Amino acid sequence: MKLGLEAMLQLLQEVEQGDPLDFADLPMDEEQLRRLVMIDLLQRDEALQAEASPEECQLIYMLSTARLVLENLLLHLQLLRLEQPEGTAAEQLQALLRRFRGPR
Known part of the structure; x- marks a missing residue:
């Protein structure tokens, strides 16, 4: 399509x-x-x-998406460390994952 x-x-x-994006008053x-x-x-x-073949396109899109998600996760972790510098890396990761999961 x-x-x-x-x-x-x-x-x-x-x-x-x-899931609105935050353009942070840019x-x-x-x-x-x-x-x-x-x-x-x-x-x-x-x-x-x-x-590329359809299979190659799908692979490239999956790898590109994985890279973008990982990059986004790292950026969020860096922001979280700036906002809440206390705590271990594991605690900060758990806080970030809670933020991504949202309210339940």
């Missing part, structure tokens, strides 16, 4: 409703940033689809 830029932006907006237009990222991803996807 091939979706265009506007459809992908709409889907991204729907995904964010469940002096940038949020919609412009989303559009820039989505344009780049669609261009990369088009190039990848032309070069």
Whole structure:
């Protein structure tokens, strides 16, 4: 299924409703940033689809996602250490995991 830029932006907006991103008062237009990222991803996807098999594409997307999730986790841990410098690394990781899981 091939979706265009506007459809992908709409889907991204729907995904964010469940878990909004915190742009932390950055002096940038949020919609412009989303559009820039989505344009780049669609261009990369088009190039990848032309070069790789469906199995290779899936592997590349899984590895890319794993890398981004790991990078995000590390950034959150670094922020948590700045906000709450006390505690061991294991305690800080548990606090971060509780934050990700949300209220139950």
